[in-house]
Amino acid sequence: MGITSSFDLIVVGGGPIGLSTAAEAVARGQRTLVLERHGFFNENNGTSGAERHWRLQYTQEDLFQLTLAARPLWQRLESLAERRLIHSIGSLWFGDVDVDTNEGKISETARVMDKLDVRYEWLRAKEIERRYGFEALPGHFEGFFQPDGGTIDVRGTLAALYGLAQAGGCALHGDERVIELLPGSSGVTVRTDRGTYHGDKVVLANGGSINELLGPLGARLDIKLYEMALVSLRRRDETADFPFWFVFQQPTEEDTNLFYGFGRNPWSPSELVRLGPVFEVHPLSGAAQVTGRPDPRHVERLGSWVGRHLPALDPEPVHTSTCLAVLPGDPERQFHLGSAAGLVPHGENLLLYSSGWGFKFVPLLGRVLVDLAVDGHTEYDISRLSPATPQEADQ
Numbered sequence: 001m002g003i004t005s006s007f008d009l010i011v012v013g014g015g016p017i018g019l020s021t022a023a024e025a026v027a028r029g030q031r032t033l034v035l036e037r038h039g040f041f042n043e044n045n046g047t048s049g050a051e052r053h054w055r056l057q058y059t060q061e062d063l064f065q066l067t068l069a070a071r072p073l074w075q076r077l078e079s080l081a082e083r084r085l086i087h088s089i090g091s092l093w094f095g096d097v098d099v100d101t102n103e104g105k106i107s108e109t110a111r112v113m114d115k116l117d118v119r120y121e122w123l124r125a126k127e128i129e130r131r132y133g134f135e136a137l138p139g140h141f142e143g144f145f146q147p148d149g150g151t152i153d154v155r156g157t158l159a160a161l162y163g164l165a166q167a168g169g170c171a172l173h174g175d176e177r178v179i180e181l182l183p184g185s186s187g188v189t190v191r192t193d194r195g196t197y198h199g200d201k202v203v204l205a206n207g208g209s210i211n212e213l214l215g216p217l218g219a220r221l222d223i224k225l226y227e228m229a230l231v232s233l234r235r236r237d238e239t240a241d242f243p244f245w246f247v248f249q250q251p252t253e254e255d256t257n258l259f260y261g262f263g264r265n266p267w268s269p270s271e272l273v274r275l276g277p278v279f280e281v282h283p284l285s286g287a288a289q290v291t292g293r294p295d296p297r298h299v300e301r302l303g304s305w306v307g308r309h310l311p312a313l314d315p316e317p318v319h320t321s322t323c324l325a326v327l328p329g330d331p332e333r334q335f336h337l338g339s340a341a342g343l344v345p346h347g348e349n350l351l352l353y354s355s356g357w358g359f360k361f362v363p364l365l366g367r368v369l370v371d372l373a374v375d376g377h378t379e380y381d382i383s384r385l386s387p388a389t390p391q392e393a394d395q
């Protein structure tokens, strides 16, 4: 099939990172196409559920600097979209302060907050129970409350980005799957199940499926996929409310023993709140393996923790679903972000993003990817995040 149209930039994947890239690209005058294999706003991949945790704190200082850099970009997006997207209900991290997790480590993160002069309150177990309604916490649990953290309106963000991309003249093709990429010296030929396009540059923002397109080019990113449970529970008491909370515990033999929950959703309050386990067990071999049904044992483990420690919630789930977590093999790095130069032939025309807890960085990631595509460099420090294969990660 001959090439049907040519673009300055083609974005593969219409999730939040793809749409953010598209919105930024059209704002900079780039003729842009987004190709999404499902409908836009689908919840089959890494972006299901209504909310995400917004936090400043990171154990790694460079990632912390990136959340600080993301904050004004969120404010700009809110102003362009004329809607509030981040709600500062606060972020509470507590538990075993020295346990190392994919989320980070409490003690080390507090040290970085001190260094960067970011405000927080240090709390002991009894104070956490008194303020937030937890009970029977182990006496050695401690942690912090960071008041600027909170929750991000996921669907509001997607609607805002889609609207900005569309208003800027971006071509947005839903139900069109990219099946092959052919990078060359003058750009990339993109073959889909409906046509063939030329992009001077191509951004791969297709989440957990990125290796399906890189594999045939001879590269594979060091990522792992997990289908994680999302659980809605009923508040027993209408006045009960929480900041976003995350409990850090020593792993069990069975799982990573980590749980989190949101407070009342400020933009659509209801009697339900959402919680989840963060269990990195049983990785999937590919995104196609997602079932949409959570592991009953994971839901039971969450209910049992809530039954012991959160009396304000009824531990019987009202609703359950899943979300595809795409995590880096090396938790220190969080993301694969940068050009594919050196990974695949003519990789300089291919920009990549995949993995990590990326929602809080959505406007920043869009900006970085367009910086790299248009200018070949970015002002943000992403030096530690350049795409790595499993072999490179081992070195």
Ligand SMILES: Cc1cc2nc3c(=O)[nH]c(=O)nc-3n(C[C@H](O)[C@H](O)[C@H](O)COP(=O)(O)OP(=O)(O)OC[C@H]3O[C@@H](n4cnc5c(N)ncnc54)[C@H](O)[C@@H]3O)c2cc1C
Pocket: 012, 013, 014, 015, 016, 017, 018, 035, 036, 037, 038, 042, 045, 046, 047, 051, 052, 053, 054, 176, 177, 178, 179, 205, 206, 207, 208, 209, 228, 229, 276, 323, 324, 325, 326, 354, 355, 356, 357, 358, 359, 360, 361
């Ligand atoms: C349980 C859970 C909790 C999380 N909590 C947080 C949090 O609190 N804070 C935070 O910052 N982040 C969090 N995250 C991470 C965050 O949700 C993701 O980083 C983000 O939503 C991923 O967006 P994306 O655009 O990269 O990927 P996706 O939303 O997966 O989008 C990729 C898109 O690419 C499309 N696609 C795939 N292959 C092709 C193809 N061949 N052709 C065309 N289209 C294709 C897919 O259909 C999909 O729509 C969480 C993730 C999970 C799973």
